[in-house]
Amino acid sequence: MTAPAPARAPSRVRIALPWSVRLERRLETPRWLPAMTTVGAVVVALLISGVVLALAGGEPIPAFVHIVRASFGSLGVISDTLVKATPLILTGLACALAFRMRLWNIGAEGQFLMGAWGASAVVLIPIVPAGTPSIITIPLMMAAGMLAGGAYGAIPGILKAVRGVNEIIVTLMLNYVAALWIAYWVFGPWSEGGFQLTAQFPREAWLPRLSDFADAIPAFSGLTVHFGFVIALVAAVLVRFLLVRSRLGYEIRLIGDSPRAARYAGIDVARTIVIVFALSGALAGLAGMSEVSGVVHRLQLAISPGYGFTAIIVAYIAKLNPYGVVVASIAFGALILAGREIQPSGIPAMIQGILLFSLIASEVVLRYRVRVTRRVA
Amino acid sequence: MADDIAAPGPPLAVAMRGIVKRFPGVVANDGVDFDLRVGEVHALLGENGAGKSTLMNVLGGLYRPDAGEVAVFGERVDFHSPRDAIAAGLGMVHQHFALVPTQTVTENVLIGLDRPRFRIDLARFDDEIADLARRHGLALDPRARIWQLSVGEQQRVEILKFLYRGARVLILDEPTAVLAPQEADDLFRTLRSMVADGASVVFISHKLAEVSRIADRVTVMRRGRVTAAGIPSAGTTPEGLALLMVGREVLETIERTPFRPGPVVLSVRAVEATGDRGVPALRGVSLDIRSGEILGVAGVAGNGQSELAQIVTGLRPTTAGSVTVNGDDVTNRPPREVIRRHVAHVPEDRTGVGSAPDLSIADNLIMKSYHDAPIARRWAIDTGAVRRFAIGLKERFDIAAPSVDIDARLLSGGNLQRLILAREITSDPSLMVAVQPTRGLDVGAIATVHRLLLAQRESGSATLLISEDLDEVLGLSDRVAVMYEGRIVGIFDAVEADVAAIGLLMTGGSAPSLAEPGSPAELVS
Numbered sequence: 001m002t003a004p005a006p007a008r009a010p011s012r013v014r015i016a017l018p019w020s021v022r023l024e025r026r027l028e029t030p031r032w033l034p035a036m037t038t039v040g041a042v043v044v045a046l047l048i049s050g051v052v053l054a055l056a057g058g059e060p061i062p063a064f065v066h067i068v069r070a071s072f073g074s075l076g077v078i079s080d081t082l083v084k085a086t087p088l089i090l091t092g093l094a095c096a097l098a099f100r101m102r103l104w105n106i107g108a109e110g111q112f113l114m115g116a117w118g119a120s121a122v123v124l125i126p127i128v129p130a131g132t133p134s135i136i137t138i139p140l141m142m143a144a145g146m147l148a149g150g151a152y153g154a155i156p157g158i159l160k161a162v163r164g165v166n167e168i169i170v171t172l173m174l175n176y177v178a179a180l181w182i183a184y185w186v187f188g189p190w191s192e193g194g195f196q197l198t199a200q201f202p203r204e205a206w207l208p209r210l211s212d213f214a215d216a217i218p219a220f221s222g223l224t225v226h227f228g229f230v231i232a233l234v235a236a237v238l239v240r241f242l243l244v245r246s247r248l249g250y251e252i253r254l255i256g257d258s259p260r261a262a263r264y265a266g267i268d269v270a271r272t273i274v275i276v277f278a279l280s281g282a283l284a285g286l287a288g289m290s291e292v293s294g295v296v297h298r299l300q301l302a303i304s305p306g307y308g309f310t311a312i313i314v315a316y317i318a319k320l321n322p323y324g325v326v327v328a329s330i331a332f333g334a335l336i337l338a339g340r341e342i343q344p345s346g347i348p349a350m351i352q353g354i355l356l357f358s359l360i361a362s363e364v365v366l367r368y369r370v371r372v373t374r375r376v377a
Numbered sequence: 378m379a380d381d382i383a384a385p386g387p388p389l390a391v392a393m394r395g396i397v398k399r400f401p402g403v404v405a406n407d408g409v410d411f412d413l414r415v416g417e418v419h420a421l422l423g424e425n426g427a428g429k430s431t432l433m434n435v436l437g438g439l440y441r442p443d444a445g446e447v448a449v450f451g452e453r454v455d456f457h458s459p460r461d462a463i464a465a466g467l468g469m470v471h472q473h474f475a476l477v478p479t480q481t482v483t484e485n486v487l488i489g490l491d492r493p494r495f496r497i498d499l500a501r502f503d504d505e506i507a508d509l510a511r512r513h514g515l516a517l518d519p520r521a522r523i524w525q526l527s528v529g530e531q532q533r534v535e536i537l538k539f540l541y542r543g544a545r546v547l548i549l550d551e552p553t554a555v556l557a558p559q560e561a562d563d564l565f566r567t568l569r570s571m572v573a574d575g576a577s578v579v580f581i582s583h584k585l586a587e588v589s590r591i592a593d594r595v596t597v598m599r600r601g602r603v604t605a606a607g608i609p610s611a612g613t614t615p616e617g618l619a620l621l622m623v624g625r626e627v628l629e630t631i632e633r634t635p636f637r638p639g640p641v642v643l644s645v646r647a648v649e650a651t652g653d654r655g656v657p658a659l660r661g662v663s664l665d666i667r668s669g670e671i672l673g674v675a676g677v678a679g680n681g682q683s684e685l686a687q688i689v690t691g692l693r694p695t696t697a698g699s700v701t702v703n704g705d706d707v708t709n710r711p712p713r714e715v716i717r718r719h720v721a722h723v724p725e726d727r728t729g730v731g732s733a734p735d736l737s738i739a740d741n742l743i744m745k746s747y748h749d750a751p752i753a754r755r756w757a758i759d760t761g762a763v764r765r766f767a768i769g770l771k772e773r774f775d776i777a778a779p780s781v782d783i784d785a786r787l788l789s790g791g792n793l794q795r796l797i798l799a800r801e802i803t804s805d806p807s808l809m810v811a812v813q814p815t816r817g818l819d820v821g822a823i824a825t826v827h828r829l830l831l832a833q834r835e836s837g838s839a840t841l842l843i844s845e846d847l848d849e850v851l852g853l854s855d856r857v858a859v860m861y862e863g864r865i866v867g868i869f870d871a872v873e874a875d876v877a878a879i880g881l882l883m884t885g886g887s888a889p890s891l892a893e894p895g896s897p898a899e900l901v902s
């Protein structure tokens with residue numbers, strides 16, 4: 001046998017190491033890989049965060065323990081975490097639904113605000129007379145929130161469907177319009193004695209909380225988690241059903257993969273764009289309703305610390321899977337909550353950032369294969 | 378033992394030994410040996426899904442083999458990416474080109490190279506590239522933008538890219554599937570000129586007739602194995618090659634029942650339409666197709682045939698004229714309206730239009746039936762019914778895939794075409810618009826498709842058959858319409874059609890016997 005010909009040196013990296021590392025484009029992606037890379041990315045993010053913490057003079061392990069304790073340590077904080085997760089789940093679903101069709105709705109924040117406004121209008125205009133029982137008020141508020149958010153979401157949808165206007169720019173700008181719209185109402189017509197907030201809603205307009213049942217079940221006392229969380233979970237199930245088991249879901253997937261094939265299949269792509277944008281807006285609007293009715297109990301300027309933007313990250317991390325959105329939202333809810341407890345409060349924000357980066361980086365692993373080869377001498 | 382792989386002696390351009398490549402559920406290459414001599418054109422044949430593209434993707438650095446060795450010019454290689462393969466002098470032209478549509482030919486040729494440093498120098502390269510193209514008989518304007526080019530011209534750009542990089546081995550995966558006969562002849566001339574310069578060419582094809590014309594040697598694959606290795610093509614016949622490919626005799630005898638035309642199904646009247654590049658593509662086309670009739674459209678690609686199919690199926694607006702299906706006016710109606718009137722469509726572009734590559738085979742099979750029972754139950758989709766439907770079609774139409782849940786993009790070219798045909802034919806069409814229905818299919822599958830189209834005809838549906846394969850058009854059609862520059866320049870009874878006259882009309886000449894070019898179809902027959 002003749003001596004093996006020397007392997008062709010890799011084209012670029014030529015460092016005299018016994019190993020060479022290269023990236024190869026993957027043509028086949030194993031089924032288990034996406035889930036594994038997500039888990040791996042989270043682990044890596046925690047490791048990096050730990051190192052950064054240690055370099056900053058902190059003690060990583062106790063810090064992590066503290067974060068976990070601050071967000072999952074007791075029934076009370078778990079409840080608080082779920083309260084934070086609720087608007088994230090709904091806005092995350094809004095993004096995931098639109099992103100499935102490659103509609104880049106980054107206006108969940110604005111649709112959230114409009115939903116909050118619509119729900120508030122039910123009690124503040126008022127549409128129902130004072131003293132109307134919850135069983136009527138709450139569903140009306142939900143409907144109004146979804147309607148307002150949905151209509152607001154339909155605007156970029158219609159512009160894109162009819163005129164081909166780029167939805168990213170429109171949705172982004174509409175976020176500012178919505179914020180100003182809220183400001184107008186809380187400074188003006190609905191202002192409570194000149195303050196930048198409205199009067200508190202009557203009790204009938206509050207989503208029930210666990211603590212409301214403390215009389216019957218004492219363990220529930222002080223638990224702020226409200227019915228909005230159940231609504232969010234139901235929404236996740238419905239969105240998942242919509243995507244995999246409905247005709248509209250099939251159309252969404254088909255358009256998302258190939259608009260030309262969708263047209264060929266007889267799908268009215270323009271109409272579907274408007275519908276999906278409206279649905280996406282309605283989900284975000286429902287989040288706004290749940291927040292004013294379940295947490296704040298009034299409309300005010302600062303009702304969202306950017307849920308609609310965090311939702312984009314949540315949807316992305318969840319790989320647009322509705323159940324993944326629930327899990328990712330709870331994780332982010334925990335980080336938001338821990339941010340209030342931990343000093344310096346930037347730590348959870350940093351972890352959030354590192355998490356995002358490592359998840360984005362993990363995409364490389366999905367698309368490429370990292371190959372470590374022993375160099376033949 | 379594969380000792381000879383890097384052996385001395387007259388080096389082979391390429392030597393592949395014992396190549397094994399498995400995919401989930403399939404062994405695409407099962408111990409394949411393949412030799413390419415320096416200065417030869419080597420044809421690679423085989424049924425759909427035999428593993429030809431896989432083998433060449435291994436050679437081109439896209440896949441890594443699970444076992445086996447590759448040597449290029451006597452030197453063992455281990456490619457990690459197409460870039461490595463290009464560095465070793467190998468260039469692979471896929472069926473789907475990787476060009477940037479908005480850039481010029483020159484820019485596309487230079488992509489990925491370090492030159493020129495500055496865009497400003499680009500003009501200097503135009504001449505160099507025009508020169509190279511001319512030397513190899515590739516007619517191309519270096520300043521033209523890719524989107525302005527025909528498929529054949531785009532293919533020339535791909536070839537030029539590798540010539541410019543000094544490729545000594547060129548791999549072409551079904552290059553002639555998308556070419557008109559004239560363009561194929563040009564390609565063969567280019568390949569000959571390259572081979573004369575010492576290059577070597579591997580050439581995948583399903584067209585057996587052209588194999589003996591262009592190839593020096595032939596390798597035949599079947600189900601991941603080689604059934605004939607490098608036999609000289611001089612002694613082969615299309616029938617003999619077909620036997621090696623499918624392992625049994627393939628007799629393509631088209632048996633047509635007598636023509637019994639029924640009522641008019643499709644009626645196109647004085648239709649005008651604009652093409653993708655903004656120029657008129659249809660200039661007053663009129664034709665009728667009756668139930669039980671196959672109307673074949675012959676013509677050189679780019680004379681309006683694609684646009685004709687699109688205006689009938691609602692995918693392209695007309696600027697004048699009317700289209701009716703079974704008496705209903707569907708002019709400029711959305712595609713869904715046309716589909717509802719039982720118009721099936723096998724589109725020309727199977728990956729861009731006819732299928733959604735990242736959806737499963739099952740999802741692709743229900744594209745036309747997801748609206749109706751049993752697939753749909755009101756607004757819900759019955760996933761069980763989808764599976765049963767998909768598995769049924771997969772078996773009936775012999776679509777080779779481990780399951781109906783894998784993505785459509787993993788199908789071999791021919792199997793994807795089968796998927797589309799299966800979906801369209803089972804939609805029980807009253808009008809079938811079939812554009813290049815047998816493109817990329819192996820001989821056995823072509824015979825099957827022809828049988829299916831004839832069965833459609835017999836069951837009383839009307840068929841608009843658009844094909845660049847004149848033999849196919851003449852063999853299947855009851856009447857043949859010839860298109861040239863957006864007009865129908867002649868309609869003939871297929872039985873009495875004069876091939877020479879049709880050929881003349883296709884290229885813009887006029888047939889003396891023709892009374893009134895472009896006149897409605899019913900004048901004949």
Ligand SMILES: Nc1ncnc2c1ncn2[C@@H]1O[C@H](COP(=O)(O)OP(=O)(O)OP(=O)(O)O)[C@@H](O)[C@H]1O
Pocket residue numbers: 027028400401403404405423424425426427428429430431432777778787788789790791792817
């Ligand atoms: N990336 C992949 N993942 C899974 N299966 C694959 C992949 N690529 C090819 N296959 C399967 O491997 C087999 C061989 O495919 P290949 O594309 O090599 O066939 P082919 O000979 O080129 O056929 P055709 O003439 O139809 O193009 C087929 O069954 C195909 O479905």
Ligand SMILES: [Mg+2]
Pocket residue numbers: 429430431550789790791
């Ligand atoms: Mg192939």
